[in-house]
Amino acid sequence: xxxxGPDVQVAVEGPGGPVETTAPTTxxxxxxxxxxxxxxxxxxxxxxxxxxxxxxxxxxxxxLGVVGPYLVGDPDAISDVGxxxxxxxxWLGTTQTGQDVLAQLAYATRGSxxxxxxxxxxxxxxxxxxxxxxxxxxxxxxxVFSLLSNVFLVIxxxxxxxxxxxxxxxxxxxxxxIAVVLALTSWAASARVLRAQTLSVRARDYVAASRLSGEKxxxxxxxxxxxxxxxxxxxxxxxxxxxxxxxEAGLSFLGLGASNASTLGTMLxxxxxxxxxxxxxxxxxxxxxLVIALFGMGLSLVNxxxxxxxxxxxxxxxxxxxxxKAAARVARKAAR
Amino acid sequence: MNYVLRKLGFYAVALWAAVTLNFLIPRLLPGxxxxxxxxxxxxxxxxxxxxxxxxxxxxxxGDTTDSLLQQYGTYLSNLLRGDLGVSVTYFPTxxxxxxGTSMPWTVVLVGIATVLAAxxxxxxxxxxGWRPGTWLDSAVPLTTLLAAVPYFWLALVLxxxxxxxxxxxxxxxxxxxxxxxxxxxxxxxxxxxxxFVPALTIVVASIGGWxxxxxxxxxxxLSEDYVLTARAKGLPHGQVMRNYAARNxxxxxxxxxxxxxxxxxSGSVVTExxxxxxxxxxxxxxxxxxxxxxxxxxxxxxxxxxxLGANLVVDLLYGLIDPRTxxxx
Numbered sequence: 001x002x003x004x005g006p007d008v009q010v011a012v013e014g015p016g017g018p019v020e021t022t023a024p025t026t027x028x029x030x031x032x033x034x035x036x037x038x039x040x041x042x043x044x045x046x047x048x049x050x051x052x053x054x055x056x057x058x059x060x061x062x063x064l065g066v067v068g069p070y071l072v073g074d075p076d077a078i079s080d081v082g083x084x085x086x087x088x089x090x091w092l093g094t095t096q097t098g099q100d101v102l103a104q105l106a107y108a109t110r111g112s113x114x115x116x117x118x119x120x121x122x123x124x125x126x127x128x129x130x131x132x133x134x135x136x137x138x139x140x141x142x143x144v145f146s147l148l149s150n151v152f153l154v155i156x157x158x159x160x161x162x163x164x165x166x167x168x169x170x171x172x173x174x175x176x177x178i179a180v181v182l183a184l185t186s187w188a189a190s191a192r193v194l195r196a197q198t199l200s201v202r203a204r205d206y207v208a209a210s211r212l213s214g215e216k217x218x219x220x221x222x223x224x225x226x227x228x229x230x231x232x233x234x235x236x237x238x239x240x241x242x243x244x245x246x247x248e249a250g251l252s253f254l255g256l257g258a259s260n261a262s263t264l265g266t267m268l269x270x271x272x273x274x275x276x277x278x279x280x281x282x283x284x285x286x287x288x289x290l291v292i293a294l295f296g297m298g299l300s301l302v303n304x305x306x307x308x309x310x311x312x313x314x315x316x317x318x319x320x321x322x323x324x325k326a327a328a329r330v331a332r333k334a335a336r
Numbered sequence: 337m338n339y340v341l342r343k344l345g346f347y348a349v350a351l352w353a354a355v356t357l358n359f360l361i362p363r364l365l366p367g368x369x370x371x372x373x374x375x376x377x378x379x380x381x382x383x384x385x386x387x388x389x390x391x392x393x394x395x396x397x398g399d400t401t402d403s404l405l406q407q408y409g410t411y412l413s414n415l416l417r418g419d420l421g422v423s424v425t426y427f428p429t430x431x432x433x434x435x436g437t438s439m440p441w442t443v444v445l446v447g448i449a450t451v452l453a454a455x456x457x458x459x460x461x462x463x464x465g466w467r468p469g470t471w472l473d474s475a476v477p478l479t480t481l482l483a484a485v486p487y488f489w490l491a492l493v494l495x496x497x498x499x500x501x502x503x504x505x506x507x508x509x510x511x512x513x514x515x516x517x518x519x520x521x522x523x524x525x526x527x528x529x530x531x532f533v534p535a536l537t538i539v540v541a542s543i544g545g546w547x548x549x550x551x552x553x554x555x556x557x558l559s560e561d562y563v564l565t566a567r568a569k570g571l572p573h574g575q576v577m578r579n580y581a582a583r584n585x586x587x588x589x590x591x592x593x594x595x596x597x598x599x600x601x602s603g604s605v606v607t608e609x610x611x612x613x614x615x616x617x618x619x620x621x622x623x624x625x626x627x628x629x630x631x632x633x634x635x636x637x638x639x640x641x642x643x644l645g646a647n648l649v650v651d652l653l654y655g656l657i658d659p660r661t662x663x664x665x
Binding site for chain 2: 050053147150151153154155156157158159160162163164165166167168189242246247249250253254255256268272277278280282285286288289292293294295296297299300301304307311313314316318320321322325
């Protein structure tokens with residue numbers, strides 16, 4: 001979650017012109033009830049049960065990946081208790097060669113998080129460049145950038161990644177190679193979203209004003225436009241991380257992942273090739289996928305709340321319903 | 337008709353980009369695919385004449401003295417003649433034939449599963465979004481779990497539950513191998529039986545996205561004035577839901593077909609590996625493990641072609657559903 005909170009808060013100084021005079025620059029003191037909430041609070045998601053669930057899921061998986069490796073034993077250590085189910089000694093059982101599944105899971109989670117973060121950042125930077133910069137320039141540059149992202153959008157990503165990984169010799173297939181390839185094939189969708197948003201922000205008066213007053217392009221984009229796009233950027237980043245973790249897992253499952261990294265996909269690869277399925281060793285192949293699914297679910301739930309900032313109608317629908325319910329309750333009480 | 341022309345032009349550009357990527361990838365990346373491929377070919381008992389070498393060099397690049405532009409010309413003309421080289425994995429079958437026999441399996445499987453998932457997802461999404469805030473609606477976030485599940489892992493779990501524990505469905509292959517492929521009723525029945533779990537995997541894993549997109553659009557549409565007007569006129573709820581809200585809310589789902597199809601195809605390529613399904617995905621993987629570069633390129637080209645084709649059809653249909661797209665030009 002740490003990757004979203006601070007980003008959104010930076011927007012305090014951002015929204016520029018209209019609110020500048022009223023937006024408080026210091027963290028708000030506890031205010032008497034009834035006063036309007038500070039403007040920047042509108043940029044933070046409202047805490048809902050689902051958002052809380054999402055944060056807990058993310059925190060759990062991140063803890064497993066960051067702290068876990070220090071608590072578990074050596075993931076590669078083999079023993080003579082091969083392919084045993086969960087027990088007090090091995091909480092998640094053992095693999096065919098007696099490796100502890102929990103230890104492997106902790107290290108693999110770390111690997112997957114690492115690549116997810118790397119690709120997430122790379123893909124977001126790429127999509128911001130093609131989406132925001134293209135839309136800001138307008139004209140022919142916009143047409144070309146937009147065409148490029150639309151073409152990348154319709155070319156199916158994973159088959160392309162598989163082909164590229166197939167051509168790269170195994171010894172030069174490092175973590176960064178895989179990250180760059182995944183980022184190159186996954187930026188297009190968010191570039192399109194960002195372009196649409198930028199076009200609408202660019203048409204606002206204060207952007208025109210700052211351009212007319214001779215501000216440099218990087219300043220207009222960085223100070224006037226970007227802050228308005230932060231919720232969208234945050235949500236696209238979250239999607240990029242999910243897509244990267246899923247894509248890398250698929251790639252590693254096929255044995256095409258980074259040769260020097262161990263991720264959840266590699267774990268599934270070994271489970272599949274160690275005949276975990278025919279042998280019925282569910283404790284070997286269920287946990288890695290479950291970690292991916294739960295982490296992805298956590299991120300999506302956070303995105304839900306970000307979506308409510310981008311599209312307030314979603315939030316209004318929720319709050320209106322709640323108010324209607326409360327009103328009905330009051331009416332019932334009064335009638336009694 | 338301007339809209340149609342624009343779309344055709346766009347897909348022509350996309351196709352050209354895919355073909356060119358296919359040409360550039362083996363030439364820009366490290367390694368010498370031609371040597372590896374010819375070595376494999378010799379292992380399989382193929383004779384390597386200078387002509388064979390030249391043909392593969394045209395496809396993959398390598399030690400030819402031609403300029404990049406000349407190579408590009410040779411590559412394109414070979415492609416137009418349908419000459420994709422000979423597969424090493426299935427030697428001596430030509431690549432186009434390998435693709436021809438495996439493509440229908442994937443197209444039918446992914447096609448049916450996608451249509452099913454989209455229909456069910458959109459219907460459910462419209463239904464849930466019509467009444468935002470109910471208990472059903474507040475359970476919608478649960479579907480994100482489905483959307484974040486890796487396809488191939490879901491396949492593993494379903495095979496484990498349905499085939500291994502319950503024994504209801506076969507776990508490997510695309511049809512009963514004692515039968516001869518053909519249009520006989522037994523064969524089709526067996527293909528359906530074998531295809532059920534793979535299709536279920538794709539439907540379950542992709543339905544969440546459709547449902548969610550439709551639900552969100554439905555909620556947004558409900559606050560439009562025309563929906564309020566329709567309600568104020570006293571139209572029956574069902575009619576307002578179907579004809580006023582859902583019809584408008586479904587448009588972005590249709591327009592976003594490209595993204596979803598790309599996801600589904602990517603997912604199913606890996607999923608086929610789990611089932612040893614005789615489709616194009618397992619061919620691609622067999623090609624990758626055997627360094628069968630010619631087959632790899634051919635398969636990628638055909639997957640792209642299929643995805644582009646499906647998107648073109650959907651885009652043209654979209655022009656029919658939403659008149660605004662035609663007017664915008």
